[in-house]
Amino acid sequence: MDPNKTKSASEGIAPMGITALNETVLSNQPESRYECPVCLNWLRDPVITTCGHKFCKSCITSWLRNSGHCPIDNINLSMKVDIFPDNYTKREIQEQRMSCPFAAKGCNVKVTPLDLDAHIAACEHNQPDTSAAQTRLPCAFHAVGCKDTFESQEDMNNHLQNDVQKHMSFLMNAYSEIKINNDIxxxxxxxxxxxxxxxxxxxxxxxxxxxxxxxxxxxxxxxxxxxxxxxxxxxxxxxxxxxxxxxxxxxxxxxxxxxxxxxxxxxYCAGNYIWRVDNFQQRLDAMLKDNYKMLYSPGFYTSPNGYRFCVRLNISPQNPLFFALHVHLMKTENDDCLEWPFNGRISFAMINQLDAERTQRDTMMSNSTLVAFRKPTAEICLRGFGYTEYALVSDVVRNGFVKNDVLVIKVNIKCV
Known part of the structure; x- marks a missing residue:
């Protein structure tokens, strides 16, 4: 890795289908090929662009009305000549079948993903259980003082097994009251x-x-x-x-x-954040096995009530021999009070833990024309800003940047 090599920073969108390594994927979420990059839900009336990307018809129509270019690769698009119905994908989605969430209550209906919400609203099994309060069973030792009640015989059996001494005490007290004339x-x-x-x-x-x-x-x-x-x-x-x-x-x-x-x-870190990526080898193996996986840092602030950023590290989708390194804006409770787009200086330093002189340092200025620096509309802005080919994977692994299975990346973000 050449620390003096000049690199140009650019806006980069998180590659579609990428998931964080610690993210749990829910079974009812769409596969990436059926997911709209704008609304992140199942494709409705899917269309395909001349640049090869799929969207909901309503989503891309609204997007092009405001921007005029593809949200994935910024290619100029026209609704009249660049957007076509994707009937093949539409048929594939309609052939998908999902079970009703109330299957445990007896609903055997299976519907398409697009009809699931409507079915749930009308499902006859989507009713609160009102019978439980009417069928509670008293404890078998109710007559001698136990006041507990239960929804099922199994719950009462567990109670009887776990509270033997409690019930024995009730029995002995009752026996004493009947057999012993207690003068004191x-x-x-x-x-x-x-x-x-x-x-x-x-x-x-x-x-x-x-x-x-x-x-x-x-x-x-x-x-x-x-x-x-x-x-x-x-x-x-x-x-x-x-x-x-x-x-x-x-x-x-x-x-x-x-x-x-x-x-x-x-x-309160004032935009100075040190990201320690632990278990680095295991995370790297996962990213090399699946280039669509990535790592996100926690969100940190430029000031207590200022902008919030996080750092993304993943294998470059353009060149799998390189790491890509970007920053992403994140939502805060104070976004309405901040000035947009963000304007400032962003510095990266990948720390060489064996030779400080070989630490790789890079600085870039924000660009107010990019979507990456506008006010976030989601928890994390889909577009990031940074380097698509930041550092060779082999250099990072072998040349002292990883120590005790920890990679250290220092980020400094200042408003100007």
Missing amino acids: SNASIDTKEQEAMNLWEAPDKEGAQASAAPLTNTSTLIRALYERVVVLEQRNREQDIVLANLTKQLSALAVAKMKQNSDMLLR
Whole structure:
């Protein structure tokens, strides 16, 4: 890699079909060949342009009315001579069939992707379940004090299996109320403690036997001690549950605190962001296997209430021997207060971690005529700005830019 080599920056659209490596693709999303690049939904009344791209008829009509060029490659297009119906793709989409989301409730209908929304709105199985409140089952130990109710027999069986000691305590309390004439029920100390103390006293410190309570009622003593053990075990289990819940809450608070600190660093970095791409070899292997995969950095700000950018790194679609490196504008809550298009200076530095003098540095100025610097209309602007052939993949891997499986890219964005 030649750090002094001059490269020209240009606007670049994220190649269609590219997905982030950590993105989960939902099964009901369209394949890239059936997806409109403008609305990102299934193609409706698909048309194809003379430059070979497919769009919804309404989407490309609205787009050309405002811009007059293809949103993918900026080629000038005319609705009269450059747009043609794509009946082949239309038939393919109409042959697709998707199951109703309420199949679990008994709906066996399969419709085309374009008719799915209308079917969901009219589906007879799309009704709230109102029968649950009317069929709740009381606990089998309801008569002795358990007030829990359940939606199914299976839920009640799980409750009976998990709360054995709780139900045993209810049974013993009920048995005591029926069989034992408790004369100290209004005492300030625990009833079972009082009964045990009346039946037995420990010897004093000098070894002399204390005045012995009558031991004729041995079964009553055993029953009282057993009840006390059950109560203590139940309290111990409740305390374990409380401790487990507190541990989970502390872990959640720690994670939330880390996320808050990370968000603060991104918002107050003043446009100076250092992107550490960890697990680089694994990510690189995935990109080399599928050139349509790419990496995005977290979004960072030029000021606490300023513009928000992210960095995109992927294999160049023009030359798979090179990395492409671009910045993308992202939406913020303050976009209506900012001046558009963005005007500023953008600097890249791919850090050589073994020889600082070989660090690759490049600077480029924004271009107010490009879509990439206009106010974002989506969470992340589809168009980026940067270098389609930024650095040779082999140079990055072998010449000291990757250390401990981490690639470091420094970005500096200043408003002018």
